[in-house]
Amino acid sequence: MGSSRDWAAKGIVLLGVTCVVAQSFERIHRSNLVGMGVLPLQFKEGTTAQTLKLDGSETYNVLGLNAGLKPQQDLTLRITRADGQAENVPVSCRIDTPIEIDYYQHGGILPYVLRQLLAKA
Secondary structure, X not given: OOOHHHHHHHHHHHOOOOEEEEOOOOHXXXXXXXXXXXXXXXXXXXXXXXXXXXXXXXXEEEEOOOOOOOOOOEEEEEEXXXXXXXXXXXXXXXXXXXXXHHHHHOOOHHHHHHHHHHHHO
């Protein structure tokens, strides 16, 4: 059970997606992504999939992602095109609060809560 927004986050996790990059996020969907352990990244103003000429054949790596992640931290998205050319693009991490950092680093809300319960046992 759950809303379509819940399933939009659950579905991508089931597909193995660990990060979503977008021009903007609807508040609840962004929160659901974090709750499932998916990293929401937002292009900076003026940058879009169209301006970057993305066609779906690229691979992506997030640079600067480490245990010291902070809410709304700037990161770098390395886009490697099918021909091997790489481009670094600044993005904003859309994890907006410290507790969301914890949720993300634990792989979502459920693993976070389970670890908290086990720590008290």
